[in-house]
Amino acid sequence: MNVTLTAEDTCSPVASHAIGQDAASSVAATLKALSDPLRLRMLSAIASDPRGESCVCDLAELAEVSQPTVSHHLKVLKDVDVLTSERRGTWVWYRINPNRRRAVTTLLDSFAPATVAPWPNNDATDEARQPDFDARVTHLADELAAEIPELDPATVLTIVRESYTALARTARVTSALVPLTERFARQRLSDLTRDRDTAVPQVLFVCVANAGRSQLAAALVNQLAGGRVIARSAGSSPADVIHPHVRSLLTEIEGDAAAERFPKPLTDDAVRAADVVITMGCGDVCPIIPGVRYDDWSVGDPALASREGVEAIRDDIAARVQTLVDNLLN
Secondary structure, three states: OOOOOOOOOOOOOOHHHOOOHHHHHHHHHHHHHHOOHHHHHHHHHHHHOOOOOEEHHHHHHHOOOOHHHHHHHHHHHHHOOOEEEEEEOOEEEEEEOOOOHHHHHHHHHHHOHHHOOOOOOOOOOHHHHOOOHHHHHHHHHHHHHHHOOOOOHHHHHHHHHHHHHHHHOOOOOHHHHHHHHHHHHHHHHHHHHOOOOOOOOEEEEEOOOOOOHHHHHHHHHHHHHOOOOEEEEEEOOOOOOOOHHHHHHHHHHHHHHHHHOOOOEOOHHHHHHOOEEEEOOOOOOOOOOOOOEEEEOOOOOHHHOOHHHHHHHHHHHHHHHHHHHHHHHO
């Protein structure tokens, strides 16, 4: 059977309903830039960062690739205006382009909701919702630089920013980040300005998590030496909190001061400032600095022990600390 079609029955595409050629090219370029797993992970890391931005050193840890490869992926995202960047001292910081944040948030929230950091006060703009950590950290650096005029302000700013970035990786509550950054940065700046010839002996205890053995050892040295020896602690991969059993023992040793103890990352300047570096039998390694004495104490892990077991570990460490302090002061 033959069917005759009228003009009204024929297909009449409406070209004006389609996206324009230029817009289509732009969207295609952006989607192409996003179609790489590592770039999407970088984007989600920046979007979920409570500071509203991420340092290039943070992003480099997302995959075992070279620094040039990381820089290439970030440049691709910048070229399509998804990211903006700013160099501060030796580090480059990346944030979502404010004009693209809603699109990025919608994309990530649609396919991977857990990757997007929630911001309060949904009626506010993106910029207003983001906590102004950068201004607070910069203000802190200015205050510390004024207190330590012998150091270049740019060096102080770099130390403060690095300290903030390192602590932010494991922070549970972002509201405490700036106060913790101040304590950590002060310690690092003190290490940079330490005069080894005139200062009292300094000991650095190192454990991977810096959440148990190393904290206990430092507290016991400071208690026993009474200021004649200074002890600190750090870890190559610090935990977010100190082990609960160790926390209670620290309170017994240090009283209210124990509340200020928190896991800290290991830095080269902490090793350089130490006269003695002691690892706690956990397999951690430290940079080898000429003139620094190294030792390793094979002691139990509080994370694997009962309360009674942790007390036994404390007693073992206390005996070793007594010998160490006697050796340093005699």
